[in-house]
Amino acid sequence: MMSDRHFQGNGIRLRALEPEDLEVMFRFENATDVWEISNTTGPYSRFQLKQYIEQAQNDLFADRQLRLMIENGNRQVVGIVDVCSFDPLHNRAEVGIVVDKSCRRQGIGRNALTLLEEHCFRYLGIHQLFAYIAVENLLAAGSLRRAGTKRVRC
Numbered sequence: 001m002m003s004d005r006h007f008q009g010n011g012i013r014l015r016a017l018e019p020e021d022l023e024v025m026f027r028f029e030n031a032t033d034v035w036e037i038s039n040t041t042g043p044y045s046r047f048q049l050k051q052y053i054e055q056a057q058n059d060l061f062a063d064r065q066l067r068l069m070i071e072n073g074n075r076q077v078v079g080i081v082d083v084c085s086f087d088p089l090h091n092r093a094e095v096g097i098v099v100d101k102s103c104r105r106q107g108i109g110r111n112a113l114t115l116l117e118e119h120c121f122r123y124l125g126i127h128q129l130f131a132y133i134a135v136e137n138l139l140a141a142g143s144l145r146r147a148g149t150k151r152v153r154c
Helices: 019-029 032-038 046-055 108-123 138-146
Strands: 012-015 066-071 077-087 092-099 128-130
Touching (some): 012 108, 019 046, 019 077, 032 092, 066 108, 077 108, 092 108, 108 128
Antiparallel strands (some): 066 077, 077 092
């Protein structure tokens, strides 16, 4: 993994999963208000998430996914950022970001995306990141626009 300075900036830090993240992951993964945008079809158990944390190598090439916790300046987890749907042939992957409701509209998602992009483009050889955003999700669309992403309609 890169040095901390590459994983932090603008008041946030991205870090690997820890066993202590079980409860916060349980809360984020089972928040039904984001299921539609996260393709979740049902709740996750603590046992399932514990196994995921234990088995994840945090290696995009091994897991085909990279999940990082977003921490604020007080080292509190305020969100999760994922790289998934990794396609090594075309060097592209999907990005998903969820930020705690109480911390939205503070630039946390945009800052997490900026740090993640640097890591993906510079160190992982990824050439394209993409995200699916519902038309009515104006908050996410605005955040990505301010981050300088290009909009492509499907």
